[in-house]
Amino acid sequence: MIMQLEQRFIEIQNLLTIYFPLISQWDEDVLKGKGLVHPWIDKVSTFSEDELLEFDAKRNHKLLDNPEWLELVDKIKKLTSFKCVEPPKEEVTTLGNVKKRHELNRLNSTLAPLSGSSTLDFGGGVGNLAHHLEKNYNMNVLVIDSNPELIDLGKKKLSKLNSSVTFKSIEITNKIPNELVYASKDLAIGLHTCGNFANNMLRTCVKNKIPTILNFGCCYSKVLDDDYHLSSLADKSIKFNRRALAISTLGFSQVPTELVRYRYQIIDYKYSFYHWNYRAHNILEFKPMGNSRRRLYGKTFSDFVSTTLNKYYPQLSKPKPDELDIFYRSQENIELLKYLKSYYAIARYIGELLEAYILCDRALYLEENGYQASILEVFDPTISPRNKLISAVRIDK
Numbered sequence: 001m002i003m004q005l006e007q008r009f010i011e012i013q014n015l016l017t018i019y020f021p022l023i024s025q026w027d028e029d030v031l032k033g034k035g036l037v038h039p040w041i042d043k044v045s046t047f048s049e050d051e052l053l054e055f056d057a058k059r060n061h062k063l064l065d066n067p068e069w070l071e072l073v074d075k076i077k078k079l080t081s082f083k084c085v086e087p088p089k090e091e092v093t094t095l096g097n098v099k100k101r102h103e104l105n106r107l108n109s110t111l112a113p114l115s116g117s118s119t120l121d122f123g124g125g126v127g128n129l130a131h132h133l134e135k136n137y138n139m140n141v142l143v144i145d146s147n148p149e150l151i152d153l154g155k156k157k158l159s160k161l162n163s164s165v166t167f168k169s170i171e172i173t174n175k176i177p178n179e180l181v182y183a184s185k186d187l188a189i190g191l192h193t194c195g196n197f198a199n200n201m202l203r204t205c206v207k208n209k210i211p212t213i214l215n216f217g218c219c220y221s222k223v224l225d226d227d228y229h230l231s232s233l234a235d236k237s238i239k240f241n242r243r244a245l246a247i248s249t250l251g252f253s254q255v256p257t258e259l260v261r262y263r264y265q266i267i268d269y270k271y272s273f274y275h276w277n278y279r280a281h282n283i284l285e286f287k288p289m290g291n292s293r294r295r296l297y298g299k300t301f302s303d304f305v306s307t308t309l310n311k312y313y314p315q316l317s318k319p320k321p322d323e324l325d326i327f328y329r330s331q332e333n334i335e336l337l338k339y340l341k342s343y344y345a346i347a348r349y350i351g352e353l354l355e356a357y358i359l360c361d362r363a364l365y366l367e368e369n370g371y372q373a374s375i376l377e378v379f380d381p382t383i384s385p386r387n388k389l390i391s392a393v394r395i396d397k
């Protein structure tokens with residue numbers, strides 16, 4: 001049975017209030033020795049690497065055999081599962097990469113009844129979705145995007161395809177104009193509207209009474225100014241920090257073991273470096289080191305430190321390789337790394353609740369403003385992790 005939005009929202013809010021520390025830690029505190037003390041972290045820290053991969057990559061949560069944890073994960077599954085949309089029987093050819101083609105095809109049963117709509121594509125970028133809507137659903141589409149370069153690219157690309165899609169460069173903010181662009185539109189669609197943009201799209205649609213709204217959010221860590229309590233049911237005294245919002249933007253399905261093993265290698269080297277830099281130089285700084293530089297993480301730890309020091313701290317003297325290797329293998333460092341990997345493995349279960357909180361809150365906001373709203377699972381989360389659609393139809397004319 002599908003739970004009512006209100007009841008779901010309140011249950012999620014209650015759980016987040018209890019388990020928030022498990023998604024909101026600051027890594028600075030951990031390096032200073034003030035990590036969270038929690039029996040679940042202690043237990044997961046005792047796992048072998050294979051067990052941790054099973055728990056984290058394969059999502060076998062039962063390896064942490066604690067009644068409260070098992071009950072919590074059951075609740076999370078219930079509270080974050082929504083009605084699934086059937087995949088289409090036949091796939092159509094679309095523009096875009098594998099992920100985009102999957103998304104556009106999976107939207108078929110949602111879009112088919114809206115054929116012929118006069119449509120606004122919020123954050124439509126280069127117009128892949130707009131072209132799909134025009135070609136397959138006979139829609140008349142205006143793309144709105146704040147990035148004029150994407151708009152120029154889109155115009156050039158679609159003009160070669162004889163498209164009638166139009167583009168307008170507008171930044172959607174919370175100062176909502178009653179512009180003509182919104183008048184007499186039937187449908188607003190936002191595919192992966194990041195951070196506050198999603199909320200501002202919804203506000204714009206409410207203010208301009210757009211009859212149907214389809215919205216997929218993304219990048220909740222870009223939600224600024226605590227703009228995540230939109231509905232009257234939200235307890236505004238709860239604050240979600242940037243760490244928690246970033247965790248709510250992770251993928252929550254199974255991940256290939258090899259990928260997670262590589263992530264662990266990154267954690268091992270990066271955090272050992274930060275740890276060493278803090279101990280040796282009292283420097284507690286996190287640098288945006290690219291995760292994609294595989295070669296860097298295939299080196300020895302001392303080579304990794306040497307490359308990192310050359311890049312970010314050329315003024316610091318180079319330590320001896322054996323000193324670094326001894327530090328890397330020290331009990332204190334090993335425990336820190338185990339703690340971090342355990343914390344983030346647990347957090348990847350609980351973060352899904354925060355995503356569901358944000359989406360339910362947005363849907364409730366629409367319900368409070370004259371719409372009937374629902375949340376649907378549309379994409380395969382292993383292909384497109386932000387797979388949940390807020391679908392709303394205006395009932396208050």
Ligand SMILES: C[S@@+](CC[C@H](N)C(=O)[O-])C[C@H]1O[C@@H](n2cnc3c(N)ncnc32)[C@H](O)[C@@H]1O
Nearest residue numbers: 123124125145146147170171172191192194197
């Ligand atoms: C994550 S991309 C999604 C692009 C496209 N809809 C898709 O799914 O591939 C977000 C898009 O929204 C645009 N955007 C971000 N903030 C915006 C805002 N406040 N107003 C209008 N467009 C915005 C960006 O330029 C970008 O093209």
